[in-house]
Amino acid sequence: MTWLDALADKALDGSLPTREEALAVLRSSDDELMDVVAAAFRVRRRFFGRRVKLNYLVNIKSGLCPEDCFYCSQRVGSAADVLKYSWLKTDEVIATAEAGVAGGARRVCLVASGRGPTDRDIDRVASTIASFKARNPDVEVCACLGLLSDGQAERLAAAGTFAYNHNLNTSGGHYADICTTHEYADRVSTVDAAKSAGLSPCSGLIAGMGETEEDLVDVAFALRALSPDSVPVNFLIPFDGTPLAGQWELTPQRCLRILAMVRFVCPSAEVRLAGGREIHLRTLQPLALHIVNSIFLGDYLTSEGQPGAADLAMIADAGFTVEGAGNPSAVPATLAPSATLAPAAAPPVSELAPETPRPDLVHVRRRGAGTTLPANT
Ligand code: SF4
Numbered sequence: 001m002t003w004l005d006a007l008a009d010k011a012l013d014g015s016l017p018t019r020e021e022a023l024a025v026l027r028s029s030d031d032e033l034m035d036v037v038a039a040a041f042r043v044r045r046r047f048f049g050r051r052v053k054l055n056y057l058v059n060i061k062s063g064l065c066p067e068d069c070f071y072c073s074q075r076v077g078s079a080a081d082v083l084k085y086s087w088l089k090t091d092e093v094i095a096t097a098e099a100g101v102a103g104g105a106r107r108v109c110l111v112a113s114g115r116g117p118t119d120r121d122i123d124r125v126a127s128t129i130a131s132f133k134a135r136n137p138d139v140e141v142c143a144c145l146g147l148l149s150d151g152q153a154e155r156l157a158a159a160g161t162f163a164y165n166h167n168l169n170t171s172g173g174h175y176a177d178i179c180t181t182h183e184y185a186d187r188v189s190t191v192d193a194a195k196s197a198g199l200s201p202c203s204g205l206i207a208g209m210g211e212t213e214e215d216l217v218d219v220a221f222a223l224r225a226l227s228p229d230s231v232p233v234n235f236l237i238p239f240d241g242t243p244l245a246g247q248w249e250l251t252p253q254r255c256l257r258i259l260a261m262v263r264f265v266c267p268s269a270e271v272r273l274a275g276g277r278e279i280h281l282r283t284l285q286p287l288a289l290h291i292v293n294s295i296f297l298g299d300y301l302t303s304e305g306q307p308g309a310a311d312l313a314m315i316a317d318a319g320f321t322v323e324g325a326g327n328p329s330a331v332p333a334t335l336a337p338s339a340t341l342a343p344a345a346a347p348p349v350s351e352l353a354p355e356t357p358r359p360d361l362v363h364v365r366r367r368g369a370g371t372t373l374p375a376n377t
Contacts, residue, residue: 004032004039011043011267016224022217025261030253040260041290047268048293051323052315053107055142055272055294056100056377059301059369060088060125061112067146067181070243071169071209071236073302073364074113076181079241082302085370087112087121090128096369097132097139103308103377104322105297107140108132109165115182116147116190126159133160142202147182148190153197164194165202167232171218174211191226204232204274207258208250216258220265230294231269233262235276237303237362248357250276252284259291275300279361286318298376304363308377 001009007021017025028036063074063084073080088096097108110125117125122145129141142163143156153164168187169175175184187203195201203226205219223231235255238247255277263271272294273285281288289295298308305311315322344360346352368375 002035004035007264008039008042011264012046014267016221017264019217019221022220022261022265023213025264026213026216026257028257033253033256036260037256037287037290040263043263043267044271044291044293048270050320051293052289052320053270053272053294053323054100054103054105054297054311055107055109056097056103056105056297057109057111057299057301058088058093058096058100059083059113059365060093060110060128061086061114062302062370063113065113065115067115067179069169069179069181071178071206073237073239073242075242078239080239080302080364081241082239082364083366083370087124088369090131092369093128094132094135096375098136099368099375099377100297101136101139103297104312105139105377106324107142107163109142109144109296111144111165111301112146114146116149117145117152119149119152121145122152122155126155126161129156129159129161140200142200146190147186148193150193153194153199157197157199161199163200163202163229164190164197165232166190166194167204167206167234168219168222168226169204169206170209170211171215172222173218174209174215178209188222188226191228195226200230201226201228202230202232203228204230204234204272205262206234206236206275207255208236208238208247208276208280209244210247210249216261217265220262223262224265228266228269230272231262231266232272232274233259233292234274235280237276237279237300238359239302239362239364240359246357248355250280251354252281253354255281256284256287256291259288263291270294272296275303278306279358282358282361286314289315289318289320299365299368302365304365304367304376
């Protein structure tokens with residue numbers, strides 16, 4: 001039995017790996033990469049079979065945030081040319097969210113920029129969620145509105161909200177290097193508040209922000225301690241105009257190792273491949289489906305993902321099935337890239353290596369919520 005077989009057995013028993021074992025996954029060689037993926041797949045298959053859950057993001061308030069999260073294109077002082085708009089109207093939110101549902105999403109994630117909602121904001125979002133749920137009773141709604149004050153999680157739950165997302169993002173030790181306007185402990189408290197209100201806790205991380213391997217293990221263990229039902233794993237999209245612009249420190253292989261480490265630490269959690277998958281995993285995205293059991297369909301909050309139809313084709317080609325989707329009605333016959341994508345020139349082939357920065361793959365979102373163009377589903 002190899003050390004990876006033993007690690008998978010441990011995860012299947014629901015036991016935590018040691019820190020050394022988690023670090024060993026991150027430090028494993030490219031020669032061991034397929035063994036790492038295969039071991040993580042044993043765990044993924046036990047809890048989720050070959051199903052992939054689709055989630056759909058709707059940015060219901062974009063940009064102009066007073067917080068300074070260094071990774072975020074919506075932060076105070078951001079020069080990133082992202083869409084900026086205040087709260088979308090209920091019918092706009094519903095139309096965009098339903099486009100995601102038509103594409104196969106079983107969960108819609110309503111996300112607003114800002115430190116946290118006022119009570120009036122909660123009224124507005126709760127009303128929107130209640131209207132959406134009346135039309136789509138079987139679709140889970142996750143809210144992501146920032147730090148919550150007393151009683152707000154309960155009011156969201158009462159409106160029919162299923163889950164609340166608030167990411168830890170990185171380790172407690174690294175937190176001050178990625179944000180100075182709020183603290184790691186604030187984030188932990190909000191996840192706890194959501195859980196106490198009966199909302200399904202969703203909390204994850206962003207890799208590629210200058211953290212060490214120890215930081216990645218720390219945040220994975222901290223997430224496990226919070227018992228989140230879902231764990232989104234993002235890979236930094238280094239937007240121009242943000243403090244982390246130009247920071248390209250991930251390779252497709254490293255992304256797979258990070259996902260596998262999270263799977264071993266949180267074996268039965270919904271591990272969700274989130275922002276940055278297209279630009280960092282690139283052609284290795286289908287391999288990640290053997291580790292994660294959930295992805296976002298289509299676009300992200302401020303950046304464009306690959307066409308939703310390409311997501312569905314990738315899942316089918318890799319031999320997985322979309323969870324609970326029945327017959328997604330929005331699978332187009334073609335996989336033509338979005339007309340709004342105007343790719344920058346790729347690096348010359350002679351320069352392409354796993355560690356080559358790929359700013360040509362970063363596209364600011366110009367369609368869907370807050371625009372007159374159809375959503376990418
Ligand atoms: S991550 Fe959220 S709180 Fe931080 S700057 Fe972006 S929108 Fe604001």
